[in-house]
Amino acid sequence: MKKLHLACLFLGTLILAAACKRDTDFNYYYYEPADFALLSQYLNLPDRPENYQSTLPKHLQSLGLAARPVDYDKATLGRVLFYDKNLSKDGTISCASCHKQELAFSDDKKVSAGVFGLTGDRNSIALGSVLSFSAYYGTDLFGPSGVPFFWDNRANTAAEQNLASMTNPNEMGMSHTDIVNAVQTQPYYEPLFRMAFGSNQVTQARVSEAIAEFVNGIGSYKSKFDSEAEKTLGYNTYSNLERNNFSGFSAAENRGKLIYLDNCASCHSPLQGRPEKMKANNGLDAATVDAGVGGVTNQANDMAQFKVPTLRNIELTGPYMHDGRFATLEEVVEHYSTGIQNHPNLSPELKYGYQPKKLNFSAQDKSDLVAFLKTLTDQELRTDKRYANPFK
Amino acid sequence: MRQNLPLLLCIALCLSSACSHYYYAPNSLQTPYLQQKHDTRASIGFIGGNEFSGWEASACFSPVKYGAVLFNHFQVQHAKPDDNPERKYGNGRLTEFALGAYNPIKKNMSLSLFAGWGGGQVFNAYGNGGVSNLRFERIFLQPGMMIQGKRARFGVATRFNRLNYVSGEVDLGIPPTELNAIRSIENVSPIYFSELGFVGGFGAAPVWVDFRINLNNKESLHSSGFATSTAGISIQFELDYFWRKTEANRPMNSFNTE
CATH class of the missing domain: 1.10.760.10 (Cytochrome c-like domain)
Structure with a gap:
């Protein structure tokens, strides 16, 4: 009889234990707790x-x-x-x-x-x-x-x-x-x-x-330009559709985009992917001041050539050029408009024949181009x- | 039946989920063939499921007529740890005790009912440096039946479980699907579910070879790293056979002198 009581007691304990909802204690960690501390x-x-x-x-x-x-x-x-x-x-x-x-x-x-x-x-x-x-x-x-x-x-x-x-x-x-x-x-x-x-x-x-x-x-890759390009082009990047107006752009930004595509994209990339050229002389000086790539390769035709960057976040990254000589985007645009110097290694894209190209942007062009360049800013990155x- | 057992083992393995990380696997449902006071059974065997394997041991003793105690230990692993930090592996173990009652019916059948408590843990390494280690407790009620002839036997049991994951250390760097599975386990714990076990064996007293299949009936758990089934083979000894034999051989005068 006593044994039966003991068995009943054991079963009862089990049932009671089953009835209780015991809190679980789970610790989720990536670093060992001591390491994270x-x-x-x-x-x-x-x-x-x-x-x-x-x-x-x-x-x-x-x-x-x-x-x-x-x-x-x-x-x-x-x-x-x-x-x-x-x-x-x-x-x-x-x-x-x-x-x-x-x-x-x-x-x-x-x-x-x-x-x-x-x-x-x-x-x-x-x-x-x-x-x-x-x-x-x-x-x-x-x-x-x-x-x-x-x-x-x-x-x-x-x-x-x-x-x-x-x-x-x-x-x-x-x-x-x-x-x-x-x-x-x-x-x-x-x-x-x-x-x-x-x-x-x-x-x-x-x-x-x-x-x-x-x-x-x-x-x-989360700039206004990117969201518009993705919306307009999707995977269709070889269609020249980037020349169409982007619906989310202002008129000035769309005009600036065309100016960019016609004058800048052949080096800096139409869609801000990789640059079209790895190095170039952009006519900052008529003579070599800094050898640039030429200082590494010792090749005469590399003298005063520098990396061509893409222009994402260009609004945030002044002063501009390898020596930081331009404080604002307006100064940069002005350089390409009127200031290109005839360096012996001047990039062909910036030449008419043997002379440096003068893009001669109007005031409206300059302002539109800068407006477009500002669409390349990715605020989230900041x-x-x-x-x-x-x-x- | 004996011819069909290998086939059943294969089916059980195929039924198992393809997931290589488990947080629970059913151990064998022991259905001891008990007939009288002091009946004693001990078994040890191999058990496995899809991508994991291990061993288990069990012992059962009847201290009083119609009453018995049961002990189970179950230990499995998936792959083996080594120096390669990208190696995926895991292991789990469970130890439990139970008290129960049995009722021999006729000469070759025994019904049993066990209630037990146990605990264990399951560890997994995911090959990306991430690990998880969960500890659980299980309370169960297990009715069963065993039919034993001279050379063969068959048993079936069902186990009603209350499985509670009491604690865990989980690396957040483990794969998201595994993390979701563990979070789901934590959220639904304690988990109530039943399992079904079959055993078929051959031999003769005092040694039996048993084939076992254990099935987890709750389908909703299978996607949370609960193995759907395990299958095993074990050898069981009727230990009371030896001391009863010794007792029977003892000289009569030894009683007389007491």
């Missing part, structure tokens, strides 16, 4: 990596452009490195010092300030002037159709580019050893390296790779939290 002391990072993959609009896809796959962990690490001033010799400069997000990752100075009050020798290139960093740059994957880095096209990959900037004595002034030491001494890198590379071993190559992965995640400074 450590990261949170220094950084404003979300509890899991941001999605850095670009999905290009149809009109850019149909040009054969596609973003490379981005490793989110490496990009997250790269984002921290990009904003970390410890990566400069005097602890005052980070990549972001000369590539400011609110300016489409450009600088508002002619030439940017480097370590110890030194200055660079060329204007900071806007990282956000491209549809997608990874779909645009890099001759490593894209061959001759991929755009090389720097105004003089001297680097082939984003990793080469960022290493050259970190080790430039006028910019960040670091040696390879300095870079590794600077990273190793910061506690927040240990978990970030582990997540990105599977181990916390810090090498200069890994630092460069991570920064490259972050900038490869930068894309600017505040996108994925690219923001993560430091507290």
